[in-house]
Amino acid sequence: MTITADVIVIGGGMAGVSAAAELSSEARVVLLEMESSVGYHASGRTAAIFIRNYGNETLRALNSIAEDFFLNPEGVSESSLLSPRGQLMFAHEAELDKLNTYLEGAEGMETLTAREAGDLVPILKTDLIVKAAYEKNARDIDVDRMLQGYLKLLKSRKGSVFTDKKVIEITFKDGVWNVHAGTEHYQAKVIVNAAGAWVDDLAKLANVATVGANPLRRSAAILPKPEVSGFEEWPLFVSASESFYAKPEAGTLMVSPADEDPVEPHDAWVDDMALAEGLHRFEQATTIEVNRLEHSWAGLRTFVEDRTPVVGFAPDAEGFFWLAGQGGYGIQTAPALSKIATELILNREPLLDNTILNALKPDRFGE
């Protein structure tokens, strides 16, 4: 059987689902996901945080656009997808430059002394801290409500979602893409490559130049609830060199070694050594001794070289659209990137100025 649409989105993570939902306001959209449910890979394995100042200048601009949507997620949810958390970044002597660099161009951050940092997170060894900074407006994201809300929006607009459909063949003939997934064939003039860690594999299938997407593994562990009163109110706390970060998570403490090991695209699992080393760094910076883990997991954060997402039509293939390289920011930037993708695909008036659109363009990798 052949199913036709205006746009085929490949990948049912936050990127693909949000873009498919936005596109379906005007286009007939089919979304293909190889797993049995959406959000199985990176999008289901996050720290669920929105940090306004996270990432380079382009990302900070995207975060800012996305923030309005998170607070008023019209069509996706009836109330804000964010809830208070805060982010505390602290520097030991050797990390001072890193903290100062982070603060350049940052908005809404206040500088704190070591004592003030300790008031926020009492388990920190404050005698090691030389400077800290606090972003009060960093907030938790309700990732599941967000993903399900976009999915519901897509379906209400007559978009079709097919799971258990791994794309295995992509060809282009007479201005139309033919996509073979499972036992079915799908056709559309535009395909969106939102395959997360697999974006370059997908490009190769379609005979399109790759963008150098690198999946980097990041692990996380859940520790038992610390016996410290008020712990649920702690902000996310992170060392300025990102040697680890931690945050309260549904009555437990999530700690990530902030590892970035290059791997092939796969169903990621924790590297025990990376986790043990990260937990050791956490122990050195805090008064907590880690004796037991409740649970651990890993996910892939996929970056291109300049650590900026890749959004736009491929320069070498008509109708092949990249929505890739969201790295560690793919949830918090999804509302902005899905709108940008929709504007470009449907040829609408752009929301952003050219500087940002150019920074996202796939042709920046050309010779």
Ligand SMILES: Cc1cc2nc3c(=O)[nH]c(=O)nc-3n(C[C@H](O)[C@H](O)[C@H](O)COP(=O)(O)OP(=O)(O)OC[C@H]3O[C@@H](n4cnc5c(N)ncnc54)[C@H](O)[C@@H]3O)c2cc1C
């Ligand atoms: C530990 C960790 C913490 C993180 N914390 C945050 C955070 O707090 N805030 C934030 O904004 N971001 C965070 N991120 C980053 C965020 O998770 C990613 O940027 C985002 O999920 C990427 O979304 P995606 O849709 O591109 O990828 P994915 O969610 O991986 O989706 C890609 C989908 O494509 C499908 N696919 C691949 N190949 C095919 C094929 N051939 N056929 C059909 N389907 C295919 C896959 O099955 C997958 O479901 C974190 C990531 C990790 C690992």
